[in-house]
Amino acid sequence: MNIKLFATIASALILNIGLAQTTIIINLKQSIGTKAKLYTYHGKKTVAVDSCRPSANGKYQFILDKNAPKGIYKIVIGKGRSFDFIVSNDSAIVFDTYSFAVEDSLKVISSNNNKIFLGYQKLKQRTEQQLWHIESLKKYYEPSSMFYQMLNNEQKNIELNRYIKGKELASKSNDNLVASAILLDLTPMVTTSTEECAAKREQADAWWKGIDLTNPNIVNLPRFIPRVWDYLELLLCEGEYTMEEQDSLIAEYLNKLLELPAHDLVKETIINSLCNGFADTDYFKVIETLMHYKKANTCQAFSNIEFRTRQMLESELLTGKKAYDFKVKLTGERKRFKLSKTNSKYTLVVFWSVWCPHCIESVPEIYQIYKNFANKGFDVVAICIDEEKDAYLDFITKNNLNWKNALVPYDESNKIILGYNVDETPKMFLIDNQLNIVSRPSTPIQVKVFLEKHLK
Secondary structure (H helix, E strand, O other), X not given: OOHHHHHHHHHHHHHHXXXXXXXXXXXXXXXXXXXXXXXXXXXXXXXEEEEEOOOOOOEEEEEEOOOOOOEEEEEXXXXXXXXXXXXXXXXXXXXXXXXXXXXXXXXXXXXXXXXHHHHHHHHHHHHHHHHHHHHHHHXXXXXOOHHHHHHHHHHHHHHHHXXXXXXXXXXXXXXXXXXXXHHOOOOOOOOOOOOHHHHHXXXXXXXXXXXXXXXXXXXXXXXXXXXXXXXXXXOOOOOOOOHHXXXXXXXXXXXXXXXXXXXXXXXXXXXXXXXXXHOOOOOXXXXXXXXXXXXXXXXXXXXXXXXXXXXXXXXXXXXXOEOOOOEEEOOOOOXXXXXXXXXXXXXXXXXXXXXXXXXXXHHXXXXXXXXXXXXXXXXXXXXXXXXXXXXXXXXXXXXXXXXXXXXXXXXXXXXXXXXXXXXXXXXXXXXXXXXXXXXXXXXXXXXHHHHHHHOO
């Protein structure tokens, strides 16, 4: 081979290798020679990538090869001195800082991406400090006081300022990953409605604007998956929606998200996180929506036999289905009670246990709801599935649970247990006087919302 041609090819290869790598340099002033460690984020967790000690003049250097993930990284120098930065399309990232205040004195020498990213980090830090001071002051005033309202207004102004300035910083970046990293951390403040649930839907409609879901590296940003969950949590609107209304709305907005232009890896990451989170819940429309997408085939939670069995059993217990009619001996009464003989417009069948912490909290709350609606056509059949009769009797006595109580020790062959697939506690079914299942609440507040809408 011609020597000149060989030299040209070799130079090109070296140049390509250099461009594929990312060199990270930290010039630490007043260095005392402590070790620095480089971490990458896997979700909210950090994973060690490399470590090194400084040169004689306090220079740390890390090199990420071409296969290293793009996203947010963390550098820790010594004990407790750290800062985050972003790796995207830069071939070199250079910082200057002082050993006694690594984060506070940090300056970006090379990397426009990190100048913008660090600018946002400092904005976020200032905002959080201001909000902390306001929250501390609010503790000393009544919510009805004028000064409390002034603090509330100032709090909103600070949050709005962070949102506006954060968006400005994101718009200055010519790198979609950097812009997305900032926007993922901002809560949209675009609401025009004064009604809380409508305002939250407006926020959800603006939730993904400007965020580049077509960039597969977005899955490496620690705020990505939490933002997916925050997006859906906005729509719960506790105290306003029944379980079924929540289920339908979340499914609707989940479809909106998955229909946005997005990289296959991004969609797969979203679906995997959500299917693992929703698999054991009673959000059946959400589960159905997730299963509709082919990428759900990779979800481990949807592929196991327990999930498939549960879905089959629960399919006969959805709203609109007939509830299993049963007879049970009520505590303190001689006659057996038959569910179909109730005179109430709606009956809540709740399965609970003394040893279930959530039940101990929820059952007394449901009793307060029962007292408010009992004279409007509402009844409760509370079935404890424990074997310990003394603990059961002690609980209903201490909490004055003067409704229909029954003790049905858990037995997989028991017809009531089978008829309602009692696989958890508390488990609740709202049933009308024709034995139709009209709601599957999972919280006391969802019971209350349903009754407020149907027993006026």
